[in-house]
Amino acid sequence: MKAILVDPAKNLVWSDVPDPVIKADEVLVDIHAAALNRADLLQRQGKYPPPPGWPEWMGLEVSGVIADIGPEAAQNSTWQIGDAVCALLGGGGYAQRVAVRYDLLMPIPRGLTFAEAAALPEAFATSYLNLFIEGHLQAGQTAFIPAGASGLASVAIPLAKAFGARVITSVLSEPIAASIRHLNADIVINSASEDPVAVLGREFVAGRPIHVAMDCLGGAALGQSLPFMAHGGTWILISTLAGTTTEVPLRDLLTKGIHLVGSMLRNRTPEMKARI
Amino acid sequence: MKAILVDPAKNLVWSDVPDPVIKADEVLVDIHAAALNRADLLQRQGKYPPPPGWPEWMGLEVSGVIADIGPEAAQNSTWQIGDAVCALLGGGGYAQRVAVRYDLLMPIPRGLTFAEAAALPEAFATSYLNLFIEGHLQAGQTAFIPAGASGLASVAIPLAKAFGARVITSVLSEPIAASIRHLNADIVINSASEDPVAVLGREFVAGRPIHVAMDCLGGAALGQSLPFMAHGGTWILISTLAGTTTEVPLRDLLTKGIHLVGSMLRNRTPEMKARI
Numbered sequence: 001m002k003a004i005l006v007d008p009a010k011n012l013v014w015s016d017v018p019d020p021v022i023k024a025d026e027v028l029v030d031i032h033a034a035a036l037n038r039a040d041l042l043q044r045q046g047k048y049p050p051p052p053g054w055p056e057w058m059g060l061e062v063s064g065v066i067a068d069i070g071p072e073a074a075q076n077s078t079w080q081i082g083d084a085v086c087a088l089l090g091g092g093g094y095a096q097r098v099a100v101r102y103d104l105l106m107p108i109p110r111g112l113t114f115a116e117a118a119a120l121p122e123a124f125a126t127s128y129l130n131l132f133i134e135g136h137l138q139a140g141q142t143a144f145i146p147a148g149a150s151g152l153a154s155v156a157i158p159l160a161k162a163f164g165a166r167v168i169t170s171v172l173s174e175p176i177a178a179s180i181r182h183l184n185a186d187i188v189i190n191s192a193s194e195d196p197v198a199v200l201g202r203e204f205v206a207g208r209p210i211h212v213a214m215d216c217l218g219g220a221a222l223g224q225s226l227p228f229m230a231h232g233g234t235w236i237l238i239s240t241l242a243g244t245t246t247e248v249p250l251r252d253l254l255t256k257g258i259h260l261v262g263s264m265l266r267n268r269t270p271e272m273k274a275r276i
Numbered sequence: 277m278k279a280i281l282v283d284p285a286k287n288l289v290w291s292d293v294p295d296p297v298i299k300a301d302e303v304l305v306d307i308h309a310a311a312l313n314r315a316d317l318l319q320r321q322g323k324y325p326p327p328p329g330w331p332e333w334m335g336l337e338v339s340g341v342i343a344d345i346g347p348e349a350a351q352n353s354t355w356q357i358g359d360a361v362c363a364l365l366g367g368g369g370y371a372q373r374v375a376v377r378y379d380l381l382m383p384i385p386r387g388l389t390f391a392e393a394a395a396l397p398e399a400f401a402t403s404y405l406n407l408f409i410e411g412h413l414q415a416g417q418t419a420f421i422p423a424g425a426s427g428l429a430s431v432a433i434p435l436a437k438a439f440g441a442r443v444i445t446s447v448l449s450e451p452i453a454a455s456i457r458h459l460n461a462d463i464v465i466n467s468a469s470e471d472p473v474a475v476l477g478r479e480f481v482a483g484r485p486i487h488v489a490m491d492c493l494g495g496a497a498l499g500q501s502l503p504f505m506a507h508g509g510t511w512i513l514i515s516t517l518a519g520t521t522t523e524v525p526l527r528d529l530l531t532k533g534i535h536l537v538g539s540m541l542r543n544r545t546p547e548m549k550a551r552i
Contacts, residue, residue, distance in 0.1 A: 218526045231543075240526045248524050250494045250516045253538035260536040262529035267507075 003057045003095035006044050012094075017057070020092075020099040027079055027102050028068035033118035034059045034093035037151075038239075039266060043091070050091030051267050059093020060266065062086065063108060063117040073102035084108045088121040088273055090266060103274035123155035125276045126238065126265045127214070131160055133276065134263055135212035135234045139164025142203075144213040144225075146170040146196065147241075148180050148188060156214060157183040168203070168210070170196045197224045204228035212236070219243025226260070227252045234259040279333045279371035282320050288370075293333070296368075296375040303355055303378050304344035309394035310335045310369035313427075314515075315542060319367070326367030327543050335369020336542065338362065339384060339393040349378035360384045364397040364549055366542060379550035399431035401552045402514065402541045403490070407436055409552065410539055411488035411510045415440025418479075420489040420501075422446040422472065423517075424456050424464060432490060433459040444479070444486070446472045473500045480504035488512070495519025502536070503528045510535040 003017040022028045040058040042048035050056060063086040066079055073079065085105045092098045108117040131137045143160045145153050148169030160167050161184055170189040171177050177188045187203070189196045200210060209230035215222060219242030226235060226249055235258065252258065265273070281291040298304045316334040318324035326332060339362040342355055349355065361381045368374045384393040407413045419436045421429050424445030436443050437460055446465040447453050453464045463479075465472045476486060485506035491498060495518030502511060502525055511534065528534065541549070 218530075222526070223524070237526060237530050240530060244527045245523050245525060247521050248499070248536070249521055250498070250513060250538070251520045253536070254494075254513050254516060254540060255543070256538060257540065257543070258538050260524070260529070262526070262532060262534050264530060264533065267531075267533070 001096040003055070003092075004059075005057055010044060012044075017055075017095065020055070020097055022068055022070045022073075022099045024070040024072035025076070025101055026070045026099045027066055027073050027085075027105060029062065029064040029085060029087060029098050029100055029105075030067045031062045031064040031093065031096055031098060032114035033064070034062045034095075035119040035122065037061070037122055040094075048266075054090035055092030055095065055098070057092055057094050059091060059095065059098075060089055061118055061121040062089060062093040062098060063114040066105075067097065069102070077102045079105065084114070084117075086117040086121050088125050088265075093118075101270050101274070104270065119151070122265070123152050124159070125273065126152055127156040127159050129265060129268075129276045130214045130236045130238060130263055131156065131165075131212060132163070134236050134261055135214070137163065137165050137212045140166075141211035141230075142166040142168060142208055144168045144200065144210045144215070145185075146213075147216050148183065148185060149176045150216065152216070152238075154180075154183060157185050161185075165212075166208070168200070197221050197228075200225050200228040209233065210235075214238060217242035218246060220246055222246040223248045226258060229256060229258050231256045232258075234261060236261045236263050238263055277372040279331070279368075280335075281333055286320060288320075293331075293371065296331070296373055298344055298346045298349075298375045300346040300348035301352070301377055302346045302375045303342055303349050303361075303381060305338065305340040305361060305363060305374050305376055305381075306343045307338045307340040307369065307372055307374060308390035309340070310338045311395040311398065313337070313398055316370075324542075330366035331368030331371065331374070333368055333370050335367060335371065335374075336365055337394055337397040338365060338369040338374060339390040342381075343373065345378070353378045355381065360390070360393075362393040362397050364401050364541075369394075377546050377550070380546065395427070398541070399428050400435070401549065402428055403432040403435050405541055405544075405552045406490045406512045406514060406539055407432065407441075407488060408439070410512050410537055411490070413439065413441050413488045416442075417487035417506075418442040418444060418484055420444045420476065420486045420491070421461075422489075423492050424459065424461060425452045426492065428492070428514075430456070430459060433461050437461075441488075442484070444476070473497050473504075476501050476504040485509065486511075490514060493518035494522060496522055498522040499524045502534060505532060505534055507532045508534075510537060512537045512539050514539055 005015040066083045143165045167185045168187040169185045213235045216239040218240035223246035279293040342359045419441045443461045444463040445461045487506045489511045492515040494516035499522035
């Protein structure tokens with residue numbers, strides 16, 4: 001089959017690779033669409049190798065049609081050849097076919113195209129894992145989800161709102177703030193004119209601490225924000241776009257019983273991914 | 277009844293206070309012995325007030341004899357008037373009597389005196405909570421428990437060993453290292469002659485990362501040690517004796533899925549304490 005490989009000059013090259021061979025608990029998917037994630041860009045730069053057992057080429061999520069089913073996968077699921085599905089992958093989506101464990105597939109929601117469905121698994125799984133499994137976000141609590149214009153936030157903010165949480169986000173400019181109004185966040189901080197940490201501090205003083213943060217930025221602001229968390233709150237770091245170190249105020253961590261957690265979806269076990 | 281209060285000059289004063297009145301789910305304990313914890317010393321200095329609902333005087337753990345039982349406590353337990361017990365308190369142990377929820381009492385282990393039994397609840401509950409409930413320590417994993425000569429470590433190290441873990445601890449001098457040999461830690465770092473962080477780094481390189489830390493020190497060494505943790509490891513901060521800030525390497529936190537957790541026993545709910 002064909003797959004898109006990265007050559008030494010970092011060009012994407014339409015190349016021949018061996019066809020995938022499914023294991024007993026796997027399903028073969030004829031790929032119709034694959035999504036582009038920041039992780040793919042990092043992988044192209046050689047900074048983010050796929051976890052063991054996955055193809056070396058890029059692509060964390062795809063949609064397509066089931067072409068074959070292993071015996072164990074057939075026994076443990078209701079998948080049929082010809083079903084339209086989307087799937088969360090450890091890698092290998094930039095290709096014509098991929099072998100996936102049966103429990104990492106989802107049906108395509110009614111009314112969505114293959115292209116739309118290919119963009120669902122990574123953002124929804126990342127949001128659900130971090131907000132609800134790692135963070136135990138509850139209705140009535142406050143979630144801080146910075147970088148509101150990211151693809152991830154476009155899923156995470158409505159998801160948190162749908163579960164009854166209050167949402168604070170941040171963006172880089174007023175036009176971007178306007179562009180995400182439909183996501184319906186309760187507070188959109190324009191970080192060009194306001195320091196997000198100062199806003200979180202003001203909210204805390206007003207009795208509205210952060211219960212769960214899903215933070216792709218990190219950097220100095222992370223440590224500065226921890227004092228404004230609720231007792232028992234969880235700060236989940238999912239990327240370090242704003243800096244790779246932070247000064248943590250340990251008395252706040254201690255007396256509030258805060259959990260500071262590093263969380264990546266990609267390196268989770270297939271069992272954990274299936275649970276999500 | 278009498279209780280030991282702290283006067284404005286920080287003296288302990290044998291004083292008259294109202295007798296405790298038990299609620300339906302409480303038991304009245306005639307106190308025979310109370311233990312002394314570092315938390316009591318902090319409370320005496322005015323730095324560590326008891327959580328809501330507990331007497332204002334010191335004392336986190338006691339032993340004694342049951343003198344009365346509330347109706348709900350009688351219905352939900354097998355406690356009898358006259359039973360010898362020890363108990364975990366939010367405060368109020370430096371007195372003749374205390375009212376305690378029935379599920380915070382434990383029988384006195386066979387062969388122990390009241391004085392010995394009074395020293396059990398806090399150290400065992402702190403160790404169990406952090407190593408096993410927060411840290412999920414498993415047989416074959418490595419626990420880092422610094423300050424090996426502390427009262428807490430005298431319980432935590434044998435407990436971790438009994439559950440099949442490897443234990444690394446640290447002490448301030450060679451004579452202290454000798455004095456805790458009976459605790460049977462696998463590695464005792466004499467921090468007068470060796471930097472504990474360097475030892476953890478050496479262990480990591482040798483394929484023996486830390487899975488769980490129960491750390492009463494904090495400070496710069498905390499952040500410096502995080503790169504030497506195992507994937508999915510948990511670093512539990514229980515006090516900040518060595519410093520109240522640390523620089524956290526966020527890429528290590530992220531890529532290893534490390535949990536950095538602040539954990540205090542005293543401010544947990546009674547339900548959580550009963551679970552421990």
